[in-house]
Amino acid sequence: MPKHEFTVDMTCEGCSNAVTRVLNKLGGVQFEIDLPNKKVCIDSEHSVDTLLETLKKTGKTITYLGAK
């Protein structure tokens, strides 16, 4: 599965839990969240646009870093 890396402006556990919830709601994803480095790495067949839209729902600033 393609692996995509994003920066998500997370500052606390509440943020990373919110990211976890929106991604689980979307489904079809496997992911790792690195809170100290503000990075989220997602394994998914979803398009980058779909993943970006989903992450943006958290209200955080998101940047796509690229495929890994």
Place this chain on the structure above:
Amino acid sequence: VNSVTIAVEGMTCNSCVQTIEQKIGKENGVHLIQVSLEKKIATIIYDSRLQNPGSLQETIDDMGFEASLPD
């Protein structure tokens, strides 16, 4: 114009509060939102032509915070 109080779980600090206030405050028809971290609630004043308690609850829930309406 109406107001609703929504229970919000999962906020851990003030930046969570601000994220919700900023995002929901920008939604169409929302006049005012005030979030309390201690009480775990969001009080929203909204235009009932553009929003309703269910739509507001859903938008907070979509942000990744567990939101529920009072019964």
